[in-house]
Structures are given as C-alpha cells and as structure tokens.
Amino acid sequence: MYADPVAECQKVTDTEIETGQCLLDTLSTANAVLDSAFSGAQAAADQLDSVTGRPVARQALEHSQSAWSDFRAINCLVPAAMAAGASGSGNSTLGCQIDMARARTDELQGFARR
Numbered sequence: 463m464y465a466d467p468v469a470e471c472q473k474v475t476d477t478e479i480e481t482g483q484c485l486l487d488t489l490s491t492a493n494a495v496l497d498s499a500f501s502g503a504q505a506a507a508d509q510l511d512s513v514t515g516r517p518v519a520r521q522a523l524e525h526s527q528s529a530w531s532d533f534r535a536i537n538c539l540v541p542a543a544m545a546a547g548a549s550g551s552g553n554s555t556l557g558c559q560i561d562m563a564r565a566r567t568d569e570l571q572g573f574a575r576r
Contacts, residue, residue, distance in 0.1 A: 467560040468553050478550060485556040492563035499570035500527060506574045523573065534562045 471484035507519035541554035 467557040468550075471553075478553075481550075482553055482556070485553055485560065489556055489560050489563070492560050492567070496563045496567045496570070499567045499574070502574035503570040506576065530566055534559060534566075538562065 467485060467488055468481070471481045471488065475481045475484050503523055504520060507523045510519045511517050538555050538558035541558050542551040545551035545554055
C-alpha cells in the first residue's frame with residue numbers, strides 16, 4: 463500500500479514548485495510501470511485467445527484500458543475542483559492520477575497472473 467502521493471512528495475521537498483515536479487516525476491514512473499503491466503496483461507490475453515481460438519480477451523482488455531484512461535482523466539478533475547482553485551489544487555489532480563495508475567497496475571498484474 464502506498465501513502466498519499468502528495469504527502470510522499472511534500473516529505474522530500476521544500477517548496478510547492480518542487481512538490482509539483484516530484485509529482486510529475488512520480489506520475490511518469492507510475493505510468494511507465496502501468497504501461498509495462500498493460501503489456502504483460504496483453505500477452506496473457508493473447509495467449510488465452512490463442513488457446514481458446516476466440517479473440518475476446520485482448521479486445522476486452524484494450525476496451526477496458528481505454529475506458530479506464532478516460533475515466534481517470536475525468537475522475538482526477540474532482541480533487542482540484544473540490545479544492546476550489548486553492549494553492550496546490552493541481553497537485554491533487556496529479557496525486558489522483560498517481561493513485562489510480564498504481565491501482566490499475568495492480569489490477570493488470572493480476573490479469574497477467576491468471
């Protein structure tokens with residue numbers, strides 16, 4: 463289990479600008495790990511489709527990932543909106559994107575292990 467990404471970055475930075483950069487770096491890493499997990503899940507889906515002779519798993523996975531990506535973009539607007547434009551509201555959006563990427567990574571890794 464991870465801590466709150468904003469809190470993680472605030473612990474190791476001194477300014478709001480440094481915290482924002484830390485969050486951007488963390489998001490980049492989380493997205494790279496997410497992409498790797500998605501590739502692993504695609505390989506597992508391809509293998510299943512090959513065994514069953516039905517092109518269902520890969521299609522479902524790709525549709526799910528596309529919908530998840532759209533949902534993350536919309537869902538992560540909420541924390542900033544709830545902060546009413548206060549200082550650091552953008553960091554709340556980044557923190558949400560990191561949290562969701564980490565959770566989706568775990569989910570995709572589970573798909574790959576099935």
